[in-house]
Amino acid sequence: MAEHQKEEWDLPQMLENVRQAEERISDQRLETAIRQGLELGKARKRQVGLRRRVAFAAGVLACGLTVLFGWQFWPPADSGTMTVMGNSPSSSIPERVLSMMSEAMKKAAENGLYQPINKATEKDGYRLTVDGVLADNRTMVIFVHAENLNNTGKIRGIQENFSNLNGGLLDEKYGSSTFGSNLSLQDQNKPSKSYYYTLQFKNTPSQMLFSEELELDFGSSSKKLSLKIPIQIDENKFSSLEKSVPVNQVVQIGEHQLKLTRAVLNPLSTTLEFKATSKLKKEGVANLQDAKLYLGETRKDQFQYFLVPRDSKSELLSSEARSLSAIRFDTLYYKDYSEVTLRATGITGNTAEKGKLIIDTEKQTLSPDSPLRLKEIKRTKDKTELHLQHSITKQNPESTISFKGNFTDQNGKVYSINEGSFSKEDSSITISSQTYPQPLTFPYTIYTDHIIQHPIEFRIKLK
Secondary structure (H helix, E strand, O other), X not given: OHHHHHHHHHHHHHHHHHHHXXXXXXXXXXXXXHHHHHHHHHHOOOOOOEEOOEEOOOHHHHHHHHHHHOOOOOOOOOOOOOOOOOOOOOOXXXXXXXXXXXXXXXXXXXXXXXXXXXXXXXXXXXXXXXXXXXXXXXXXXXXXXXXXXXOOOEEEEEEEEEEOOOOOOOOHHHOOOEEEEOOOHHHOOOOEEEEEEEEEOOOOOOEEEEEEEEEEEOOOOEEEEEEEEEEEOOHHHOOOXXXXXXXXXXXXEOOEEEEEEXXXXXXXXXXXXEEEEEOOOOEEEEEEEOOEEEEOOOOOOOOOOEEOOOEEEEEEOOOOOEEEEEEEEOOOOOOOOOEEEEEEEEEEEEEEEEEEEEXXXXXXXXXXXXXXXXXXXXXXXXXXXEEEEEHHHHHOOOEEEEEOOEEEOOOOOEEEOOEEEEOOOEEEEEEEOOOOOOOEEEEEEEEEEXXXXXXXXXXXXXX
């Protein structure tokens, strides 16, 4: 009987995940998400959920219930070429923007948080338009429309950037930003396409410079384009909307202590903020295992809907171990829940071991005790690329390596790393091509995660 009841409880959760899938993923990716959900369901019948920017829905169930309940899967974005230069007094939302909005986005827009921008720039037959922005204190969604007017050249890649109006880094008061986009690789080369970027901040800026750098491949030749559009919004529309709910509950997990300090509700997100401490000098609490935010009051034998995290944020301790500072969920701002409950099955502990890579780039040699191996060095007139292998992380799949943004020469002079690419087994570091007093020293940190199983529960009173 218990097993039969468990089966019945899976049905509402599948429904809820399909609903979340409808809200969270772009229409162009809906079919893929449903197919992934069907495949995943065969292996995990009892755990259907969402992870960051990817929805795993119950495929066959979704198709049948679309007809049964008359759910509206929104039509794809308008592929027209409407572009308005300059500011428009109209507050209406273009259909191509509205069709991309989730239900949560639409609710925020209904409450006056959509701000039209209607600015465009064009270069060599490629036009980029910012239709508008949806923003609150911590989230900014930028709705973009792009057109290849001549329908020539294949886009190799798009590099987006969000900076201050002078092209420099955004002020530190806005916090380090993270962003994602719903533009898929298969849609990248459509002659006309609408998509959006979602940016997360500590405090949303009222102005920034949005740019896209892309390379058009014409077969025998290629061309790089840089398109920039300044964005300015009225922060008074959302500055007073944030709701802060003190929690200040603590759980002890072995040598670690995790304190949930508060819940922060905004029209576009729900953020739970943490303070994690540890008696172990080189270790921190990096994240929660299998975290779920259950909605409504907890009653015995009652099914509860839940949300899973969109993403999480951590800070670096003095030891450089990562320490969980926030977990972000879908918005509850316009919902009427008096209580929610955060549950997790344990924590991800994180240790940090610092090291130094000492390399002579002229002789192409490493120090004898180096845990890394030099694969090759590639040089051009402007840059030098160092390609490395790190067997220590290859042997331990729970380890990752991270290099700092600078290095020193033999005399201690500090230089900046131009760019870097880090994976589980390989790293690539790019520096300027010039004469350096050898050898060069690159500080790095090896992070190792381990799971500590321990049931965790925080009951959060929202009212």
